[in-house]
Amino acid sequence: xxxxxxxxxxxxxxxxxCGPALCTIKPCYLPGMPTDMNDHPTGRRRPxxxxxxSRGFLHTMMLVLVLGTARFGHALGADSAAAPTPPTAxxxxxxxxxxxxxxxxxxxxxxxxxIINMFQPEAAPWLAALKHSEEIRVxxxxxxxxxxxxxxxxxxxxxxxxxxxxxxxxTMALLYSGQFDLRKTxxxxxxxxxxxxxxxxxxxxxxxRYVVDSGIAHEIDARxxxxxxxxxxxxxxxxxxxTVPKFDYRTEMFRLDEDLLQRALILSRSAALEDSxxxxxxxxxxxxxxxxxxxxxxxxxxxxxxxxxxxxxxxxHARRWTRLLTGGKGVYCTTQQEDNATMVSLTRGAxxxxxxxxxxxxxxxxxxxxxxxxxxxxxxxxxxxxxxxGAGRIAADNLVHAGMPLVEAIVRHWDQxxxxxxxxxxx
Numbered sequence: 553x554x555x556x557x558x559x560x561x562x563x564x565x566x567x568x569x570c571g572p573a574l575c576t577i578k579p580c581y582l583p584g585m586p587t588d589m590n591d592h593p594t595g596r597r598r599p600x601x602x603x604x605x606s607r608g609f610l611h612t613m614m615l616v617l618v619l620g621t622a623r624f625g626h627a628l629g630a631d632s633a634a635a636p637t638p639p640t641a642x643x644x645x646x647x648x649x650x651x652x653x654x655x656x657x658x659x660x661x662x663x664x665x666x667i668i669n670m671f672q673p674e675a676a677p678w679l680a681a682l683k684h685s686e687e688i689r690v691x692x693x694x695x696x697x698x699x700x701x702x703x704x705x706x707x708x709x710x711x712x713x714x715x716x717x718x719x720x721x722x723t724m725a726l727l728y729s730g731q732f733d734l735r736k737t738x739x740x741x742x743x744x745x746x747x748x749x750x751x752x753x754x755x756x757x758x759x760x761r762y763v764v765d766s767g768i769a770h771e772i773d774a775r776x777x778x779x780x781x782x783x784x785x786x787x788x789x790x791x792x793x794x795t796v797p798k799f800d801y802r803t804e805m806f807r808l809d810e811d812l813l814q815r816a817l818i819l820s821r822s823a824a825l826e827d828s829x830x831x832x833x834x835x836x837x838x839x840x841x842x843x844x845x846x847x848x849x850x851x852x853x854x855x856x857x858x859x860x861x862x863x864x865x866x867x868x869h870a871r872r873w874t875r876l877l878t879g880g881k882g883v884y885c886t887t888q889q890e891d892n893a894t895m896v897s898l899t900r901g902a903x904x905x906x907x908x909x910x911x912x913x914x915x916x917x918x919x920x921x922x923x924x925x926x927x928x929x930x931x932x933x934x935x936x937x938x939x940x941x942g943a944g945r946i947a948a949d950n951l952v953h954a955g956m957p958l959v960e961a962i963v964r965h966w967d968q969x970x971x972x973x974x975x976x977x978x979x
Contacts, residue, residue: 692725747918828942
């Protein structure tokens with residue numbers, strides 16, 4: 553049951569941003585009150601004219617190349633985003649819900665870990681590693697990804713579809729399907745992203761503390777900037793790029809549970825990450841570490857929004873926006889589309905008593921740099937990274953290499969994890 557709402561906030565809008573499941577008042581945001589970093593900020597990118605040369609375009613095209621590799625078993629072609637090939641009857645059991653939408657199992661499946669990916673190239677390495685034995689079709693999931701796949705250890709995987717809308721809709725459909733008992737489930741959101749060369753390199757895997765949405769902002773065309781402004785983005789209902797906005801949308805920023813974050817870092821610290829010759833050659837153009845070093849497991853924060861971008865000036869905006877909306881505590885390093893939307897859905901599920909927000913972790917791996925190297929043009933950098941087939945592959949594979957130690961620890965030591973994140977001395 554959710555805790556009682558304190559009398560001081562009864563009848564007023566309130567929401568927890570940082571972790572306690574079901575909103576255990578840690579502190580929560582109240583309209584008109586100053587916020588701290590247990591609330592939210594906003595961050596991501598939306599260029600003016602440069603928008604069309606977006607990081608997202610690069611990100612997608614690199615993954616189209618990945619789709620053509622033998623690793624994922626897809627042919628490169630116009631329909632590269634087609635639905636994954638369903639498992640054969642010999643390897644999985646498909647459980648379809650009855651016409652009314654409920655599951656035809658006696659009771660909801662108690663899930664220990666749910667992996668949330670956004671599209672097939674991210675999902676494929678997880679499905680190979682998890683060796684699922686069952687598919688459960690869920691009404692309301694994306695047409696291309698209509699089933700949740702689970703193995704004998706009660707580790708399940710879902711694919712939401714790309715972008716804010718798909719992520720939110722698919723996650724809500726699963727949460728309220730009635731087919732899964734998620735009250736003790738650990739959620740691992742795992743996807744590829746653009747990465748800041750000041751914080752990581754292609755293939756690096758970054759655990760997030762803050763999840764920031766950049767799409768909720770005012771924008772002025774870069775050709776019409778007020779004097780002294782570095783870019784045209786500023787908070788909703790403010791008049792200055794340095795003014796922290798009120799977080800009236802209640803989706804602008806989430807802070808993840810610190811205990812789970814630290815355990816994930818400890819468990820994945822020695823993970824052996826993959827690299828590729830083409831990526832190694834390309835990163836040597838960057839003049840400093842960590843961009844020119846091999847991939848590593850790191851901790852820094854993620855910025856999400858549906859506009860895909862690339863370039864130094866937009867990258868600088870991403871850094872500033874993350875700092876602004878986290879009160880200087882957040883450190884931008886990866887850029888993606890979905891994570892705030894997924895977190896909104898999980899938050900509403902927590903408020904409904906369906907899950908524990910303290911059990912959510914986010915892992916993003918770099919599939920491309922978010923800006924060119926020194927003296928390289930933006931379009932030149934975009935094209936050069938499109939020609940790196942190894943980038944998307946190692947980024948997707950390294951999600952498993954960095955994330956699986958956490959999954960395995962939870963499953964193998966469920967007696968210690970089922971009631972919450974164990975102390976650091978425990979497995």
